[in-house]
Amino acid sequence: MDVVSPELNSLLPDEIMDTEAIEDVPQSQPESTTSQSEPSDDTSIPMETDTPMLPISISSTSSPILTLKPTLATSTATTKTTDSVTGTSVTTSGLQKLTAPFTISAANHQIILNKVASSQATEAAKSAGTPPQVIKQEGQKLLVTAIGKSGQPIVLQLPHTGNKPGISQTAADTKSPAPQFKVVTIGGRSDLKPVVGSVGNQVTTLQAQQLKTVQIAKKTPASSAAPIKFIITKTVNSKTLSPQTSVPPVIAGRVLTQSSPVIPPRTINLSEPHNTSIQSLPGKKIAISPLKTPSKVTVVSVASPTSNASQKSVALPVNVALGQQILTVQQSTSASPVKVATSQSAAQNIKPVQSVAVGGVGGSQFKTIIPLATQPNVQQIQVPGSRFHYVRLVTATTASSTGQPSGPSTSSIQTGAVRMSVPIVPPQTMKQPLTSAAQVVTTTQTQQRLIMPATPLPQIQPNFTNLPPGTVLAPAPGGGNVGYAVVPAQYVTQLQQSPFVTLASSSSFPASAGIQTQARLPLNGLSAAETTSRPRKPCNCTKSQCLKLYCDCFANGEFCNNCNCNNCFNNLEHETERLKAIKTCLDRNPEAFKPKIGKGKEGEADRRHSKGCNCKRSGCLKNYCECYEAKIMCSSICKCIGCKNFEESPERKTLMHLADAAEVRVQQQTAAKTKLSSQISDLLMRTTPVVSSGGGRLPYTFVTKEVLEATCECLLEQAKKAEQTHQPRAEAERMILEEFGHCLMRIISSAGKAKADCASINC
DNA sequence: GAGTTTGAAACT
DNA sequence: CAGTTTCAAACTC
Numbered sequence: 001m002d003v004v005s006p007e008l009n010s011l012l013p014d015e016i017m018d019t020e021a022i023e024d025v026p027q028s029q030p031e032s033t034t035s036q037s038e039p040s041d042d043t044s045i046p047m048e049t050d051t052p053m054l055p056i057s058i059s060s061t062s063s064p065i066l067t068l069k070p071t072l073a074t075s076t077a078t079t080k081t082t083d084s085v086t087g088t089s090v091t092t093s094g095l096q097k098l099t100a101p102f103t104i105s106a107a108n109h110q111i112i113l114n115k116v117a118s119s120q121a122t123e124a125a126k127s128a129g130t131p132p133q134v135i136k137q138e139g140q141k142l143l144v145t146a147i148g149k150s151g152q153p154i155v156l157q158l159p160h161t162g163n164k165p166g167i168s169q170t171a172a173d174t175k176s177p178a179p180q181f182k183v184v185t186i187g188g189r190s191d192l193k194p195v196v197g198s199v200g201n202q203v204t205t206l207q208a209q210q211l212k213t214v215q216i217a218k219k220t221p222a223s224s225a226a227p228i229k230f231i232i233t234k235t236v237n238s239k240t241l242s243p244q245t246s247v248p249p250v251i252a253g254r255v256l257t258q259s260s261p262v263i264p265p266r267t268i269n270l271s272e273p274h275n276t277s278i279q280s281l282p283g284k285k286i287a288i289s290p291l292k293t294p295s296k297v298t299v300v301s302v303a304s305p306t307s308n309a310s311q312k313s314v315a316l317p318v319n320v321a322l323g324q325q326i327l328t329v330q331q332s333t334s335a336s337p338v339k340v341a342t343s344q345s346a347a348q349n350i351k352p353v354q355s356v357a358v359g360g361v362g363g364s365q366f367k368t369i370i371p372l373a374t375q376p377n378v379q380q381i382q383v384p385g386s387r388f389h390y391v392r393l394v395t396a397t398t399a400s401s402t403g404q405p406s407g408p409s410t411s412s413i414q415t416g417a418v419r420m421s422v423p424i425v426p427p428q429t430m431k432q433p434l435t436s437a438a439q440v441v442t443t444t445q446t447q448q449r450l451i452m453p454a455t456p457l458p459q460i461q462p463n464f465t466n467l468p469p470g471t472v473l474a475p476a477p478g479g480g481n482v483g484y485a486v487v488p489a490q491y492v493t494q495l496q497q498s499p500f501v502t503l504a505s506s507s508s509f510p511a512s513a514g515i516q517t518q519a520r521l522p523l524n525g526l527s528a529a530e531t532t533s534r535p536r537k538p539c540n541c542t543k544s545q546c547l548k549l550y551c552d553c554f555a556n557g558e559f560c561n562n563c564n565c566n567n568c569f570n571n572l573e574h575e576t577e578r579l580k581a582i583k584t585c586l587d588r589n590p591e592a593f594k595p596k597i598g599k600g601k602e603g604e605a606d607r608r609h610s611k612g613c614n615c616k617r618s619g620c621l622k623n624y625c626e627c628y629e630a631k632i633m634c635s636s637i638c639k640c641i642g643c644k645n646f647e648e649s650p651e652r653k654t655l656m657h658l659a660d661a662a663e664v665r666v667q668q669q670t671a672a673k674t675k676l677s678s679q680i681s682d683l684l685m686r687t688t689p690v691v692s693s694g695g696g697r698l699p700y701t702f703v704t705k706e707v708l709e710a711t712c713e714c715l716l717e718q719a720k721k722a723e724q725t726h727q728p729r730a731e732a733e734r735m736i737l738e739e740f741g742h743c744l745m746r747i748i749s750s751a752g753k754a755k756a757d758c759a760s761i762n763c
Numbered sequence: 764g765a766g767t768t769t770g771a772a773a774c775t
Numbered sequence: 776c777a778g779t780t781t782c783a784a785a786c787t788c
Contacts, residue, residue, distance in 0.1 A: 624769045
């Protein structure tokens with residue numbers, strides 16, 4: 001029988017709604033997760049959250065987990081928790097293991113997972129008045145975690161049904177090669193942990209606040225012949241969530257849960273599945289002066305014909321953490337179509353959304369227009385040459401969707417205010433041809449869709465190439481309170497401060513591990529982390545409120561983050577003012593937010609300043625000059641006086657040589673420091689006593705806590721003895737010191753003996 | 764770190 | 776469009 005018993009349904013949280021079926025081919029790689037927020041919070045604007053979100057690589061649940069296993073016919077009281085570090089399994093009383101039915105009737109905000117092959121489950125679900133949701137699980141493992149209103153996370157564990165049904169996952173499972181594993185997390189604190197890869201560094205952890213997330217991680221191996229359909233939806237959002245966040249680690253498809261009764265953590269992690277390292281982006285040139293490390297890394301998008309401009313390297317956050325309510329959909333391989341549907345308690349029709357990759361460079365530079373649920377068949381457009389993601393804002397009233405198994409896939413989240421959907425499409429996604437308009441996930445692989453609340457703002461002409469992040473574009477026709485917002489890749493990073501709802505269907509992205517790992521790859525002498533995610537130089541604005549182009553942060557379409565500015569408005573808390581400022585700047589100069597360094601005319605240098613400089617005193621050989629700062633020569637369009645920033649300029653050559661020499665010195669010093677540090681560390685390591693081998697331990701290492709306590713007791717005893725015998729103070733001190741000497745002698749003696757014993761054993 | 768210089772941005 | 780002012784970064788001491 002595939003139908004979940006009523007008891008199970010009763011255990012499921014109300015927040016969990018049925019969702020559209022997701023059909024996918026199982027893969028061995030882990031997938032993303034989806035989170036949702038409670039309807040009660042719909043009225044709130046999550047983006048205003050001050051609490052930073054921390055990337056989390058581990059999914060955690062503080063409350064008991066309900067585990068469903070297809071092979072088991074009955075629920076058991078045992079719960080298995082796995083330690084992320086050790087990989088060991090621990091049974092706790094807080095968990096319940098339920099079995100087999102993949103069909104969980106989700107009436108009443110409950111989740112329904114049906115095994116496709118099981119017709120009984122479907123019928124049962126129909127009989128229950130709830131459309132059955134089908135999940136094919138052959139060849140893969142599916143974990144579903146959910147947290148209900150009660151705060152109890154529910155984990156649905158759908159292990160491989162093939163040959164070893166009913167076998168609970170163990171530590172060995174994590175080590176099993178090519179695990180076809182799917183993790184679905186619904187509600188509460190959910191972290192998507194890629195099944196493949198090491199624990200910890202793969203996924204960004206977000207400190208989600210006031211947010212419950214539902215994560216749907218889906219892995220669709222191309223080799224897998226059995227597509228999977230599952231419907232999961234409705235996130236549970238509550239501002240009442242306890243600030244405490246427990247993170248149950250998940251290793252290699254394992255979901256760790258904690259039995260602590262803590263209310264579902266507010267933290268939600270959203271990691272962008274694709275590697276967006278600049279290195280991986282062919283067709284991009286990164287102009288970095290070999291002489292010195294530029295504070296600004298210039299990236300020239302070659303692939304995008306429309307944008308020749310170079311930009312500061314935008315650390316396209318591989319890990320995307322968006323503000324308050326973010327819906328993320330990660331699509332897996334194009335070969336495996338997936339249907340993802342999210343629904344909320346207030347069932348509404350899901351609007352089909354189609355994402356279309358127009359082209360572009362991918363990575364950090366692309367623009368994406370994401371239609372939201374209010375408008376069916378809207379296409380997502382990626383404009384090359386931009387690091388901005390265009391986000392469509394959707395008012396709360398329009399956003400809900402009902403889980404319709406057969407309907408088009410759509411992700412929507414009810415938010416109190418405005419919804420923003422920010423799709424982040426990996427480079428590889430652009431290469432994927434659209435296969436189905438009805439299935440968004442299918443068309444765009446490895447896609448993350450972020451939904452962020454935003455404030456309705458004055459409409460701005462959708463100049464996709466010029467709009468800075470946060471810009472609200474004209475509302476889509478029929479979209480009602482729908483608009484577009486431009487969100488830069490880094491926007492995501494800054495939005496980590498807000499809770500979000502994530503719905504991600506996994507994709508072929510090389511696991512989150514690939515992201516972070518790749519981020520550390522060296523690039524032109526700089527690690528990818530430095531080039532892509534290195535924190536931008538903080539601004540020091542005092543009077544502009546960081547809402548004018550004086551502010552580099554603002555000018556680059558970034559939020560101020562860790563800056564030294566005063567009265568800063570360049571943040572989410574002042575989104576309205578910020579957007580107005582953006583509009584003002586655009587009114588003044590439609591290209592205000594375009595990169596200043598672009599490609600020159602034919603026959604000229606590849607890169608040149610779009611406007612040219614106007615230097616008068618610096619000779620264009622100081623960083624006052626924007627050309628010099630960008631490491632480019634002044635061009636014919638420059639209006640500089642006394643320019644020395646040209647190819648044959650001896651002053652320039654001299655400067656460059658000096659700078660080069662200085663750079664070499666810096667590098668040498670750095671290397672020397674590194675080497676010295678390494679040597680010191682090595683020395684310390686060698687001198688540090690080794691606990692495991694008593695032979696190498698120094699005597700002081702034997703002064704353990706126990707020894708110390710014993711010594712103190714001895715001294716106290718000696719003091720008492722002196723007191724009882726009414727010894728004079730001097731004598732008492734002598735006795736105590738004498739006892740202390742005895743203790744020391746015993747310790748040293750023990751140490752020497754231990755060393756001798758070890759020597760006799762080992763040597 | 765404080766003060767000065769500089770040139771882009773903003774303003775008139 | 777030109778001139779002036781404002782601003783923050785770059786630079787100097």
